[in-house]
Amino acid sequence: MTVIQNQFMKKNKTKNYYWKDLDIIPDLSAVAREMTDKSQVQIVFYKISKLPISKIILFTLNNILYTFDIFNKDFACGIKILTELELLSQKKRKKIYFFNSQIVDTAVAFKNKKLINNLIKLSEIYHFYPVFITYNLKNFLFFCENSGINIRSKGIAFPSINSISVSEEKKLIEYSGTVAYRIENCI
């Protein structure tokens, strides 16, 4: 059992989920599987072709401003498109989505502000509550603070191996204004 626990909630308010039941976007394992016989561009076109026409129009309108970035093969834009296509392909959208730690931690490692901002933008367009999963809690919060990324009132989830034991990290969470969740029993 995977336990998502709000760091500042009382224990009886702990929410229990299976790790597999968390709605993690984008699903990079699926993309990696598809990429063994398709290129990135082919995957995008394949995913668009599977959408109903109304969603294709919505997707196109949402991404008109990103044409230049798409043309330049911008990484942050590529991830946004991939994530957005995943959201559009779902019949019923969820109220909470967890952003894949591989994407979040890549943004932290390379200090890619645009990538995090694009994900926040998606949460605003599709009206869901964003939770960033990260194995680098402290670095993530530092990065957002130093880059001027507003994560106030947004969620941040971190595995129990990085459990907050140091008052300094608790202070960082309070100061950043995020809602922190701890993921227990994950690998």
Add this chain to the structure above:
Amino acid sequence: MNIKRTKIFVTGASGFIGQHLVNYLLEKKYEVFALVRSPFHDLLDFNKNLHLVYGDITQKDTLKKIIPENCYIVNLAANQYHKKKSWLVNVEGIRNLLEACRGKQIKKIIQISSQSIKIKNKGVYAKTKLLSEEIISKSGLPYIILRPSLVYGPGEKGLFIKIKKTFNLLPFIPVFSNGKIELFPIYVQDLCRVIEKVMVNKMNKNIYDVGGKSKISFDDLYQNMLRLNSLKKKIIHVPSSIGLIIARLISFLPDPPLIEDNILGSTQPTYCNPFPLLKELRIKVFSFSEGIKMTGEKQKKISIAIVGLGKMGILHASILSTFKDVKIAALVDNNPALYQTIKSMGVEGTFYSSLEEATKKTNIDVVYICTPTFTHYQLADFAIKQKKHVFIEKPAGLTINEVKKLLDLKTKLHIGVGYNYIYKKTFKKARSYVRNKTLGDIRSFSASLLHGEVFGEKKGWMFQKNTAGGGVMMNPGPHLFSIIQLLFGRPKKIKGKIKEIYSDVDDEANLEFDYGYYLGDIYLSWSMKNKPVLEMKIIIKFTKGTLKITDKELISEAYFSEDRQFIDSIKDNIPFPTSLDFAYMTEKIIHDSYSKSIYEKK
């Protein structure tokens, strides 16, 4: 005096001197109360003698609450360039601090001032610092005022780093006025020692110049810094009036690279005399050449070339980017179409289309080989012959002969292979069970590696024998075989059946390993339905019980731990757990399994 009970309150603790001083005092077992404005600072790891106190020297009421009784105070808080804030922090701040100290039996206040207060034509920093000295000296509290010359040393902050950053921005080095003004640069660790000594000594109510033992001119200072950073740039003397105009023009920036006080301070003499204090304290300090050499050594970064910008190359680049002692200098891939995307990710480093070109044009210490298996040998052989440390993603070679040939090079360089499962806590714990015979002797074991990836013909290098060396046994199989090597070693006899089902390489393997006293059953398949995530399971039956080990391939700390250990093994010249020897033993099991099993083609 019991040194462990001595409390020291440090303001400006997140600044350049502050960080060094807090760490120094903690090393000396003092109890440190470090005043920081926000939790976002690079200060220190957790230490039981450190109390991070959040506040600001401009907040009188907060200071009253957080300053402990019977402590020493080191005031490093200062604002250097902002006109209003300089008055607020440097003048009003010191008034607040002194008021908060009343009635707290403060042992001594060490005020860190500046040489700039001695210059004739003063800027805002010098004026406010002078005023703060006057306020302290009239306070009636025990105090010592230190006026350091230029303070330098390793770190990401401070005037020295600011100068270095400016070097990188400009095509030449501007030195204001004639560059002959002299100063006594002091190594930051020496300043920390001076502060400690001044604190615990009986000296009181006095003002001292602080500096290193050698006098140098600004021209000499910049020449030395150019040498330290291996830069070949020309020094050009610029009239100070032009410098002042530039400083005023850029003063609106949040952290301007040049401020009026820098120019005023570097163009007027201060007649610094650090020797009376050094003599009184009996402290030997470093000369500038010694200090700058130490700074260079501490700031030296290991330079890395990442070869292959696919999934694994990017993964290692992202982890290595977070290490402060590492610099990604070169990104190598023969597909230039990738460059734009990789650059947009934020990866640092210059792009090259071959390792040969990268080694010619960039200074590289370590080569990370993250390319398809068939290229590993050639790249590793080249890198080793170029005297570079090498990290190869698993498997090390296409054939066991290739791994043997790399071993035969008998290099003293560090060669690591990316068997990251070895660094997972689960398997480390399992190893200790086996080694320590916690559950007795092994009676048998079964091991499986399951993945749902191949359900039809597949294209790409990973699905061809001549480019990948095999199928499930060669990728992802090496993970399982590395754990078998770790826990049980090399089997005496091997038999089994290896099958092609969908692709032109092995999709499934059923093996039996004979260890003499016990047997092991091994099963690998990458054509398992409902296994989207790679799953490894090992069950070991011991004489006193059974150990079940399961692992799913989700991103864990293993890659981080692997890269950290590899970099540390190079820095400290210690063995790396998954060396080329380990890879040879692991891959020998794989190749023996191929040669001793029945192979069924499609």
